[in-house]
Amino acid sequence: MHIIVCLKQVPDTNDVRIDPETNTLIREGVASIMNPFDENALEAALAIKDAQGATVTAISMGPPQAGDMLREAIARGADNVYLVSDRAFAGSDTLATSYALAKAIRTLPAADLVLFGKQAIDGDTAQVGPGVAELLGLPIITYVRKVTVQDQQLEVERAFEDGFERMSVPLPAVLTVLKETNVPRMASLRGRMKAKKVEVPVLKAADIEAESHHVGLTGSPTQVIRIFTPPKKQGGVTLDGSHGQEAAQQAVALLRERKVI
Amino acid sequence: MEAPGLQIDPAKCTGCSLCVKACPFGALTLEPREKFDLPESRFKRIAVVNEACTLCGACVPTCAFDALALDEIERLGDERIEDYRGVWVFAEQRDGQIQDVVYELLSRGRQLADERQTELAAVLISGDLTEPPAALGAWGADRVYWARDPRLAEYNTDYYTQIMSDLIRAHKPEVVLAGATSIGRAFIPRVAVRVRTGLTADCTSLDMDVEQGLLLQTRPAFGGNIMATIICPHHRPQMATVRHKVLAKRQLETGLEAEVVPVAADLQPSLTKILEVVHELGNQVNLAEADIIVSGGRGLGAPAHFDLLRELARELGAAVGASRAAVDAGWIPAYHQVGQTGKTVCPKLYVACGISGAIQHLAGMSSSGMIVAINKDANAPIFDVADIGIVGDVFEVVPQLIRALRER
Amino acid sequence: MxxxxxxxxxxxxxxxxxxxxxxxxxxxxxxxxxxxxxxxxxxxxxxxxxxxxxxxxxxxxxxxxxxxxxxxxxxxxxxxxxxxxxxxxxxxxxxxxxxxxxxxxxxxxxxxxxxxxxxxxxxxWGAFALTEPNAGSDAGGIQTTAVKRGDHYVLNGTKQWITNGGEADIYTVLAVTDRKRGARGISCFIVEKGTPGFSFGKKENKLGIRASATRELIFEDCAVPAENLLGREGMGFLLAMKTFDVSRPGIAAQGVGLAQGALDAAVIYAKQRIQFGRPVIANQGLQWMLADMATKVETARALLYGVCRTLDAGAKDMSKFSAMCKLYATDVAMQVTTDAVQVFGGYGFMREYPVEKMMRDAKILQIYEGTNQIQREVIGLSLVKEYASRM
CATH class of the missing domain: 1.10.540.10 (Acyl-CoA dehydrogenase/oxidase, N-terminal domain)
Incomplete structure (x- = not known):
C-alpha cells in the first residue's frame, strides 16, 4: 500500500504578533512549523503503516526551506519525501497549487491513499485537498476524524457540525483529516539522526510536467487586491473585578441594555 | 518596465505616478528613462513594475494615457465573461431543513443581484423537504433550481459536485455563494476546480464592483490578524463560501414565491457510501450554531472548574467552548475547542473566562458580536478584543455573574 | 547577544x-x-x-x-x-x-x-530493590533471604519503597545468601514480574514525586532460576555500591533540572508580577535572591557534568565525586525550589501554581539513593583514605 501525505509548512501563529505602531504582522523570528492538521494526516499514514505495513511518501509544495519539515516527516517514519518547488509556482492560489500537487502525485508511484490535513492554519481555505482529489479523479471524504483500512476499503467517520457519518469508500481515495483523528507522534532519536543526513529531492515544474499557464500567478484565477488589518475594537469597557459582585452586576446590566441577553 | 503579465507602453507612459499610487502592493515605481534603452521622449521618468506585482489590474484603469495593459490571461475557452449572469446561492439543507446561513446568503445575494440588475437563484439539492422550495422567494430568490431525489437526502460529495457543476455549466451564473459549513467547504472547492474557476473560502463580507462585475470577497487570513480582499477577474463564476452569522438576514415578504425549476438528477454512481448517521452532540456543543458561547481557558486551572462555566452556560442558554490550552491539558474534549485549530465561531455573545487571548484563539472568535472577557491579567490580549473586560479572578467573578443573571 | x-x-x-x-x-x-x-x-x-x-x-x-x-x-x-x-x-x-x-x-x-x-x-521496565523496613541507609541490614535449592534460589522477605514497584517487569533484588558473612553475604538476583511467590504490597501516599509508583515487594517462597544470580554469591553489596556510583549522578541530574525549572518559573513570574506599580523583579533584594539561585544551579550542573565526563573516561572508584554531585545538586534543588515559592509569595503556596509541587518534589532528592548525610559520610571516608597516605 502506498500512502501519499501532503504537508504544508506554515508560520507558527502562536508566535505571530502585531506591531502596535504599524498594525502589521511581525513575521520576523516566527518559527516555521508543519501545519498542525497535516501532522494528523502524517500520523494517520504512519499508524496504518505500523498496523499493516505501507510505504509512506510525504510531499510538500513550497520554498526550499520546507525541506526541513520534510526531514521531520522522515524522522517520524515517512519512507520517502519530495519537495515540489520551482520559482514558477510562486503566487499560486489554491487552484494552481492543487494542479501542481496533483501533477506531482501523478509522477510518483500510484497512491492508494492521499491524505491532507483539514486545512492550513495560514490560509485556512481547506480547498487544496478537494482540488487535488478532483484533478486526480478520486473520491474524497473531508473532515475525517477516524480512519480504518481493510481489504482495499476505507472506513471513516466524517464529522459534521452536530455529529458524524460512518462512511466507506474503496481505495484509491483522498481524505482530509481533523485534529481529533489522532495524537501525532514525536520523532524518535534514531529517526532524527537518520533524517539529518537526508537530502530532500526536489521536483521542479519540468519534472512533474506542469504547464506554465496552470501554475503560479497565471494559473491562479483569484487575486489578492487589498490587505488590511481589521479595525481595532473601539469603545470597550473595562471593569475592575477585584470585588466580583459589582463588576458582575455592571456587566449583566450592560448586556441587558444592549439586548444581547 | 514589464513583468510577465503587465505591459507598460514606453511610448505612452508619461511618468505621472498615478499608477504608482494606485498599486496596493507597492509593485510600481518610477525610474529614470535613461536607465533603459528607450526611444527619446520628452518625459524623464517611466513606470516600472517589480516582482511584488500580483497582476490584480488595479493600476490599469487609473492610467490616463492607456499605457498599461494586462496580458490576456487564458480566458474561458470560447466563452466570454459577459455570458455569465445572475447570482446563485447554494441552499444547503440538512434533514430536509434549509440551513440558517442560506437566508443570510439570499439576503445579501438579493442586494448584489439588484446592484448588477440581474437575477437571484437558489440551488437546492435534497430529498424530501419540510418547506416548499418556492418559499425561498420570501428571502429574495427569483428562482430555485431543485434537484430532488431520495439518493440526495443525505449529503454526498460526488452527487453534489456533479449537480452543481452541471448546473453552472448549463446556466452560467456570474456569482455562486455557499455557506462555509462542513458541507459547503467540502464540495464547493471540488466544484470550483471542476469548472476551473477561482474560489474564496470563509468570507466575512462581500461587495460588488458594479461596473466591472467584480465580486470583492473579503476574508480573514493569518488567523484573523489581517483581512484580504480577493477578486477573480478572468474566470466565471466568481465563487465564495461565506461564514455563518456574518451577513444580516432580511426577509422581503412572506408569501413571495420563487419559480421552481426541477433539475433532473442523472447521478453517476458514487463510490462513497454512508453506513450510519450519528447525531451525537446536542446544542450544548454545536458551537457553530450557538448564539451564546461561554469558553474557558488555562486560567480555569483544572477540569472540574469547567462545571462552573457549565452552570453559567445553563443560565445564559449557551454552549461551552474552550481554548487550546484547556483542550491540550485534557480538561475538556477537543470538539469544544474554539480557535484556529478548533472551530471558528461567530456567536452574538462570547464570554471568555480565564483565556489570555493567544492569536490562535482570537482567530476563532474575534468576529463574535459581543465579547466579554474575564481574566486576572489586565494586560492579557483578550482585552484588546473585548467589549466588556472584567479584570479579576474567574472564580470570584463567574459565580457573581450567575447570581446577577438570576436576579430578575 | x-x-x-x-x-x-x-x-x-x-x-x-x-x-x-x-x-x-x-x-x-x-x-x-x-x-x-x-x-x-x-x-x-x-x-x-x-x-x-x-x-x-x-x-x-x-x-x-x-x-x-x-x-x-x-x-x-x-x-x-x-x-x-x-x-x-x-x-x-x-x-x-x-x-x-x-x-x-x-x-x-x-x-x-x-x-x-x-x-x-x-x-x-526495570526497578531496583534494596530498601527494607530495617535496611535503608544501612544496606548491610537486609533481611530478605535467598536459599539455594537445586537449580533455584528461594526468596523470602519484603522490600519497601521500591520505585516503579508493581509497574516494572524486571527487578534486581538484593537478598542475603549467607548471613554469617554480613555485607559479603548479600547477593543480587534478577526477578521477573509474574514469578510465582512474587507479589506487591501497598502503594505509598507521598509528599512529592507523586506520579511515581513507590511500592512494597513481597517474596513468599519465590523460586528464582539460579541463572538469574548476578555475578557470584556475595557480590550483591559491591554491585549495589557500584550501581550507586553511576546512579547518583542521575539523582543529581534530577536536582539540577528541578532547580532550573523552579528558577525559570521564578524569574518569569517576578517579571510579570506587579506590586507597588512595578514588576517585583525591579527590586534589588529579589534580584539578588534570583542571582544566588541561578549561580547555585549552574555550579551544580558544572559539577555534575564534570563527574559524568570523569566516569566516561573510565574512572573506577568515583564514590566521592558521585556522592558530591548528588549531595550538592539535591541540596541546591531544595534551596532553589523553596526560594522560588518565596518569590511567588502567597501564590507560590497555592496548588494552582507549579512551584509548590517543585518544592514538595525536591525533598525526596535529599533522601533517596542515600540520604545526603550518607553522601557526606562517603565523602568524608574518602577524604580520610585519600589523606592517609599524605601524612
Missing part, C-alpha cells in the same frame, strides 16, 4: 537528545503533571512514548539494543530535561536504569543479552 548557557561541550547526539526531551516535556508532560501529581497516577503513556522515541535505552550500549554512544551524559541530559517539568515522571524514567545497572555492571553476557534489549526498547 549575551551567552545564556555555558558550553559544556555536549556532542551532536546529546544536543539532539536535549532538544527532543525538552520538547517532549513541554508537549506531553507539562499538560498533565498537575493531574498526575494530584491523582498519584503513574505516567504509563509517557514512558511508553519515551520508549517509542528510543529514549529508554540511553544508558544501554548499542550492542544490547540501546542508543548510548559512549557517554552517560546522553542519559543525564534527558533526566535533567524531564526533571525541569516533573520529577515524578523523571524518577519513573530514571529508575529503569537503576534496575538495569546491576545487570550492566555485573551481569553475564547471556544475562545482558536476555534482559537489556527489552529494557532498552522500553518494552519492559
Amino acid at each position: 549575551a551567552v545564556t548557557e555555558i558550553d559544556y561541550g555536549l556532542n551532536e547526539m546529546q544536543l539532539e537528545i536535549r532538544e527532543m526531551v525538552r520538547n517532549f516535556a513541554q508537549e506531553r508532560v507539562l499538560p498533565v503533571r498537575a493531574e498526575l501529581d494530584e491523582k498519584e497516577e503513574f505516567p504509563t503513556e509517557i514512558l511508553r512514548e519515551l520508549g517509542r522515541m528510543d529514549l529508554m535505552g540511553l544508558y544501554i550500549p548499542e550492542a544490547y539494543g540501546g542508543s548510548m554512544t559512549d557517554s552517560m551524559l546522553d542519559f543525564i541530559v534527558a533526566i535533567e530535561e524531564l526533571s525541569k517539568v516533573c520529577c515524578g515522571v523523571s524518577v519513573s524514567y530514571a529508575a529503569n536504569a537503576l534496575g538495569a545497572d546491576p545487570i550492566l555492571l555485573g551481569g553475564s553476557e547471556e544475562q545482558k543479552k536476555k534482559f537489556l534489549p527489552p529494557l532498552a526498547s522500553g518494552e519492559k
Whole structure:
C-alpha cells in the first residue's frame, strides 16, 4: 500500500504578533512549523503503516526551506519525501497549487491513499485537498476524524457540525483529516539522526510536467487586491473585578441594555 | 518596465505616478528613462513594475494615457465573461431543513443581484423537504433550481459536485455563494476546480464592483490578524463560501414565491457510501450554531472548574467552548475547542473566562458580536478584543455573574 | 547577544537528545503533571512514548539494543530535561536504569543479552530493590533471604519503597545468601514480574514525586532460576555500591533540572508580577535572591557534568565525586525550589501554581539513593583514605 501525505509548512501563529505602531504582522523570528492538521494526516499514514505495513511518501509544495519539515516527516517514519518547488509556482492560489500537487502525485508511484490535513492554519481555505482529489479523479471524504483500512476499503467517520457519518469508500481515495483523528507522534532519536543526513529531492515544474499557464500567478484565477488589518475594537469597557459582585452586576446590566441577553 | 503579465507602453507612459499610487502592493515605481534603452521622449521618468506585482489590474484603469495593459490571461475557452449572469446561492439543507446561513446568503445575494440588475437563484439539492422550495422567494430568490431525489437526502460529495457543476455549466451564473459549513467547504472547492474557476473560502463580507462585475470577497487570513480582499477577474463564476452569522438576514415578504425549476438528477454512481448517521452532540456543543458561547481557558486551572462555566452556560442558554490550552491539558474534549485549530465561531455573545487571548484563539472568535472577557491579567490580549473586560479572578467573578443573571 | 548557557561541550547526539526531551516535556508532560501529581497516577503513556522515541535505552550500549554512544551524559541530559517539568515522571524514567545497572555492571553476557534489549526498547521496565523496613541507609541490614535449592534460589522477605514497584517487569533484588558473612553475604538476583511467590504490597501516599509508583515487594517462597544470580554469591553489596556510583549522578541530574525549572518559573513570574506599580523583579533584594539561585544551579550542573565526563573516561572508584554531585545538586534543588515559592509569595503556596509541587518534589532528592548525610559520610571516608597516605 502506498500512502501519499501532503504537508504544508506554515508560520507558527502562536508566535505571530502585531506591531502596535504599524498594525502589521511581525513575521520576523516566527518559527516555521508543519501545519498542525497535516501532522494528523502524517500520523494517520504512519499508524496504518505500523498496523499493516505501507510505504509512506510525504510531499510538500513550497520554498526550499520546507525541506526541513520534510526531514521531520522522515524522522517520524515517512519512507520517502519530495519537495515540489520551482520559482514558477510562486503566487499560486489554491487552484494552481492543487494542479501542481496533483501533477506531482501523478509522477510518483500510484497512491492508494492521499491524505491532507483539514486545512492550513495560514490560509485556512481547506480547498487544496478537494482540488487535488478532483484533478486526480478520486473520491474524497473531508473532515475525517477516524480512519480504518481493510481489504482495499476505507472506513471513516466524517464529522459534521452536530455529529458524524460512518462512511466507506474503496481505495484509491483522498481524505482530509481533523485534529481529533489522532495524537501525532514525536520523532524518535534514531529517526532524527537518520533524517539529518537526508537530502530532500526536489521536483521542479519540468519534472512533474506542469504547464506554465496552470501554475503560479497565471494559473491562479483569484487575486489578492487589498490587505488590511481589521479595525481595532473601539469603545470597550473595562471593569475592575477585584470585588466580583459589582463588576458582575455592571456587566449583566450592560448586556441587558444592549439586548444581547 | 514589464513583468510577465503587465505591459507598460514606453511610448505612452508619461511618468505621472498615478499608477504608482494606485498599486496596493507597492509593485510600481518610477525610474529614470535613461536607465533603459528607450526611444527619446520628452518625459524623464517611466513606470516600472517589480516582482511584488500580483497582476490584480488595479493600476490599469487609473492610467490616463492607456499605457498599461494586462496580458490576456487564458480566458474561458470560447466563452466570454459577459455570458455569465445572475447570482446563485447554494441552499444547503440538512434533514430536509434549509440551513440558517442560506437566508443570510439570499439576503445579501438579493442586494448584489439588484446592484448588477440581474437575477437571484437558489440551488437546492435534497430529498424530501419540510418547506416548499418556492418559499425561498420570501428571502429574495427569483428562482430555485431543485434537484430532488431520495439518493440526495443525505449529503454526498460526488452527487453534489456533479449537480452543481452541471448546473453552472448549463446556466452560467456570474456569482455562486455557499455557506462555509462542513458541507459547503467540502464540495464547493471540488466544484470550483471542476469548472476551473477561482474560489474564496470563509468570507466575512462581500461587495460588488458594479461596473466591472467584480465580486470583492473579503476574508480573514493569518488567523484573523489581517483581512484580504480577493477578486477573480478572468474566470466565471466568481465563487465564495461565506461564514455563518456574518451577513444580516432580511426577509422581503412572506408569501413571495420563487419559480421552481426541477433539475433532473442523472447521478453517476458514487463510490462513497454512508453506513450510519450519528447525531451525537446536542446544542450544548454545536458551537457553530450557538448564539451564546461561554469558553474557558488555562486560567480555569483544572477540569472540574469547567462545571462552573457549565452552570453559567445553563443560565445564559449557551454552549461551552474552550481554548487550546484547556483542550491540550485534557480538561475538556477537543470538539469544544474554539480557535484556529478548533472551530471558528461567530456567536452574538462570547464570554471568555480565564483565556489570555493567544492569536490562535482570537482567530476563532474575534468576529463574535459581543465579547466579554474575564481574566486576572489586565494586560492579557483578550482585552484588546473585548467589549466588556472584567479584570479579576474567574472564580470570584463567574459565580457573581450567575447570581446577577438570576436576579430578575 | 549575551551567552545564556555555558558550553559544556555536549556532542551532536546529546544536543539532539536535549532538544527532543525538552520538547517532549513541554508537549506531553507539562499538560498533565498537575493531574498526575494530584491523582498519584503513574505516567504509563509517557514512558511508553519515551520508549517509542528510543529514549529508554540511553544508558544501554548499542550492542544490547540501546542508543548510548559512549557517554552517560546522553542519559543525564534527558533526566535533567524531564526533571525541569516533573520529577515524578523523571524518577519513573530514571529508575529503569537503576534496575538495569546491576545487570550492566555485573551481569553475564547471556544475562545482558536476555534482559537489556527489552529494557532498552522500553518494552519492559526495570526497578531496583534494596530498601527494607530495617535496611535503608544501612544496606548491610537486609533481611530478605535467598536459599539455594537445586537449580533455584528461594526468596523470602519484603522490600519497601521500591520505585516503579508493581509497574516494572524486571527487578534486581538484593537478598542475603549467607548471613554469617554480613555485607559479603548479600547477593543480587534478577526477578521477573509474574514469578510465582512474587507479589506487591501497598502503594505509598507521598509528599512529592507523586506520579511515581513507590511500592512494597513481597517474596513468599519465590523460586528464582539460579541463572538469574548476578555475578557470584556475595557480590550483591559491591554491585549495589557500584550501581550507586553511576546512579547518583542521575539523582543529581534530577536536582539540577528541578532547580532550573523552579528558577525559570521564578524569574518569569517576578517579571510579570506587579506590586507597588512595578514588576517585583525591579527590586534589588529579589534580584539578588534570583542571582544566588541561578549561580547555585549552574555550579551544580558544572559539577555534575564534570563527574559524568570523569566516569566516561573510565574512572573506577568515583564514590566521592558521585556522592558530591548528588549531595550538592539535591541540596541546591531544595534551596532553589523553596526560594522560588518565596518569590511567588502567597501564590507560590497555592496548588494552582507549579512551584509548590517543585518544592514538595525536591525533598525526596535529599533522601533517596542515600540520604545526603550518607553522601557526606562517603565523602568524608574518602577524604580520610585519600589523606592517609599524605601524612
